[in-house]
Amino acid sequence: MTAFRSERPSDPDTHVHTLANGVRVLTIVQPHLESACVSVYVRTGSRHESARLNGISHVVEHMAFKGTRTRDCQQINLDAEQLGAEANAHTDKDHTAYHLRGLAQHAPQFIRMLGDIVLESQFPESELERERQVILQEYLEDEDDALSTAFKLFDEACYGRHALAQPVIGKRRNIERFSRDELMGYVQRQYTGANVIVAVCGPVDPQAMAAQAEAVFGAMPAGAPNLIAAPAYLGGVRTKRMSGSSQTHVVLGFPVPTQCDPDMPAAVMAATVFGEGMSSPLLDRVRERLGLVYYAGCSADVSDLAGQFVIEASTTPEHLDALFTEVTTLLQAQAVSIDPVHLERARNQLAVRSVRARERSQRRLEGAAQDLFVFGRVRPSGEWMERIASIDADEVRLQFERMLAAPVSAAITGKVPAGTKERCQHRLASLQSPSA
Template sequence: MRIVTIRMPHVHTASIGVFVRSGSAHESRLDNGISHFVEHMVFKGTLMRDARRINLDAERLGAEVNAHTDKDHTGYTMHGRPGDLPQLVDMLADLVRHPTFPAEELERERQVLLHECTEDEDDPLSTAFKLFDKACWGTHALAQSVIGPRRNIERFTRDALVDYLRRQYTGANVVVGAAGDIDVPAFEAAVTAAFGSMPAGSENLVAAPVYAGGVATKRLSGSSQAHLVLGFPLPGLSAGCPAGVLAAAVFGEGMSSPLMDRIREQRGLAYYTACSADVLDIAGQFVVEASTAPEQLDELLAETLKLLKTQAQRVEAEDLERAKAQLEVRRLRSHERPYRRLEDAVLDLYAIGRVRDSAEWCSTIAAVPAETVRAAFERLLAAGPTIALAGELPRAAGERVRTILASS
């Protein structure tokens, strides 16, 4: 088990996190959704505390406690006073090491998760992203959603949760960290006392996926717009290649970007559109998302593909300068928040085995030349797009997309 400490003396609070290399990408098809279920259930009782006491003990210290599950990790966090770090460590250790998964709480939480599943199914943009992931990664576990399918939520047993926690929550996969105005020796001593006896286990490693690509569509009643998610594969964080992240910023970061300027300002094809790079340790995605009227969907897609081809021919100097500055400011702003800085450090540890500071990250981005970014666009187009549509769709939407792709 590893410990990360980030001293931020100007911050008057402390953020502490327990990060586990366990998420939907580490699940089998039959287990899909269990990481998220476990994350919910650890708050329902431990050997030391019932559900109310978990929250009360934190709130008596003025602390906030929360958690989240992602594809590549699960995180448990508390924010409080630096002097209370030993107690916060003890409470988080109790959560992740000694949950009891009470049977009556499990059934109640199962209903909560089913409600969450229904909301997710009713959300057209969320549906489009799930279709996009499946089309991108095929049968690889990275294609699975975090919440998992309804049928799995309905059948997970207490024994299944206990067994999954035992296998996944081991020292090799856990990082405990703190950021803020912290006493580093005192924090390390508290972590060693609370987590030192955790079984070592082995790393939860997943092979990189093979990109599939393709077109997926789903009509949803109750939506008046068509929601588009278009994208391409990117190397994972472990590859140390920032060109894809920079390409996404060049293409769609900010109102002056080619995507926003052309699609929204000049053509009025969408109120909302954005481009981002979602990069995990083993793989990444260059993602364009947009919502538009069904009758404008064909034009929106054709114009977006045309813009991408333009970037593969030439990246303008002013767009590259803008994108680098935007990425730098966004990184620096996020690292003014202790928890965000802590999580980035942990994801670095998982992917490359060390922690990069903001200066290193920014200098790496600044050193990327225009030709490298242009070539990144060229590789994206060569890989072929993945396109997912959900919501109110025109007739034969999938065939129309394929016709546009063939003509472009």
């Protein structure tokens, strides 16, 4: 007799089984495919790390493929590639994920192979020293990237010393120091049943996938959900000059509702209205009409802990002041009224984005897994679209009004002229004083 509980979300192709130890088995049946994606999501990332351990989730993800109790690194690679499968993994602020994609008939084997990697990795000392050098190269590449640096400084401006502001790549001194025992201890604490989702997408049998997952993951310790307190939003301006850069990179934004807030969809709509696509107010003004930038964009980055309305742009130093002037003017205009044409454009852009995400197996799996972590259920596809369809212009306008009443956060990197921070602070202060 199996020891899992079955649940049926609203979408008929989506199935969730919960094992006795809390591991959830998510299956999305797509009979029109011949391939299958199998992923294991673990609810642990840089936001779950102490300052001393910042970067350890990412190191664990790298090292998980370097040897288990029964397979060395070479055998792990060969086992996947003999089946024609693609192996991959990634680490984010809120989760770590391991993936295999190949023929649907091999999905049960993929569950076993990923289970071996997630549950039985041994982090061999010799492999750790080699991989440490690889990760340090990745760290240096990230440090040299002016826009990536701007985003890290932006997070610090938003959340200060809270773990949510920590970079996924971590700190260099930590990467250089992490020991095998630290990696093993971190996995033992964080990789527990309450924080694991085994996810499968393709032409597969949900009951068979649940049974296979139970055989592999059923003995995993149950543990408790990896939860942390939400940060306070701070605001402020950060700058960093970077030699060798001829451009100035800007990231600025405001707090918006979290993923769990009913107003969150209106914040996403606001970002889409403001800066998605060449016809949006942001791109049309600063790129098409004034030529101040080659690249600019706007997005709403929301999680269960916090939300950010983010504007990013790359310009030249002589255009920086003009860029800030135009962006602040555009933001103030949105807080007064929303053009119905742009509202309809944004609504359709979000609809297409949602449809395309559902058509991409890996993207759909990740979205469903995030739903399970945050809401405890997989939201039906129509729920998001119904909410987007219901948002009116005044809801979006109100989002801009609330944002402009909150502290602004900004980061400027690359070629940063003298006095930039002070001029930026002065210009952004006018957002709270529209008459200035």
